[in-house]
Amino acid sequence: METSATTIEWAMSELIQNPNVLRLAQEEVRQVFGDKRNVREDQLHELTYLDAVIKESMRMHPPAPVLLPRETRETVEINGFVIPAKTDSSYWIDPEKFYPERFLNSSIDYKGAHFEYIPFGAGRRICPGMFFGMANLQLGLANLLLHFDWKIPDGLQHLDLMEQSGLSVSSKKLLRLIPTVASN
Numbered sequence: 656m657e658t659s660a661t662t663i664e665w666a667m668s669e670l671i672q673n674p675n676v677l678r679l680a681q682e683e684v685r686q687v688f689g690d691k692r693n694v695r696e697d698q699l700h701e702l703t704y705l706d707a708v709i710k711e712s713m714r715m716h717p718p719a720p721v722l723l724p725r726e727t728r729e730t731v732e733i734n735g736f737v738i739p740a741k742t743d744s745s746y747w748i749d750p751e752k753f754y755p756e757r758f759l760n761s762s763i764d765y766k767g768a769h770f771e772y773i774p775f776g777a778g779r780r781i782c783p784g785m786f787f788g789m790a791n792l793q794l795g796l797a798n799l800l801l802h803f804d805w806k807i808p809d810g811l812q813h814l815d816l817m818e819q820s821g822l823s824v825s826s827k828k829l830l831r832l833i834p835t836v837a838s839n
């Protein structure tokens with residue numbers, strides 16, 4: 656699915672630019688699966704830090720543009736609920752920072768109950784592929800982190816994370832990274 660591929664690409668882009676987060680995610684994957692040398696689906700739930708990395712990637716780069724960002728221009732009252740103007744930015748501390756830890760020990764999930772975070776939508780039209788999509792992301796990323804070490808090609812200081820809109824919101828520039836087969 657394009658949404659899953661896009662999310663994996665964004666996650667890898669953020670990980671490579673946040674080496675400390677990459678190291679922690681890689682250590683977790685290798686600790687859980689290192690001795691088996693393969694990622695097992697029945698143990699994906701043990702990857703709590705990787706789960707937070709995926710959530711944080713989808714917070715910063717929601718892959719499905721179906722849900723266009725919405726904000727009120729002025730404070731409004733609907734059925735007794737007061738919606739202050741431009742509410743979005745106050746939900747997250749350091750919203751521009753890639754910080755998966757914000758999802759650890761947090762009740763905020765992607766299942767449509769927390770309206771500040773709805774990468775799969777919410778309500779009756781919520782994505783029916785949500786759990787399949789999450790498993791795909793965990794499986795794909797865990798394999799990339801278990802089997803390979805990653806670096807930015809020589810000469811590139813940092814990645815260009817400009818977005819482009821299509822069916823899903825992907826990076827404008829193709830992500831190019833150099834994998835090395837992990838020695839363990």
Ligand code: HEM
Pocket residue numbers: 656658659662718719721722773774775776777779780781782783784785787788789792
């Ligand atoms: C990272 C992966 C994915 C993300 C972020 C994602 C996100 C979304 C979003 C935001 C919507 C719109 C919800 C709304 O209108 O409120 C949606 C709808 C939908 N998604 Fe996904 N999706 C993903 C993976 C998948 C997969 C793997 C499948 C199928 C196997 C799938 C099938 C669908 C379908 C059929 C709809 C339309 C539902 C409807 O209109 O009733 N999605 N998805």
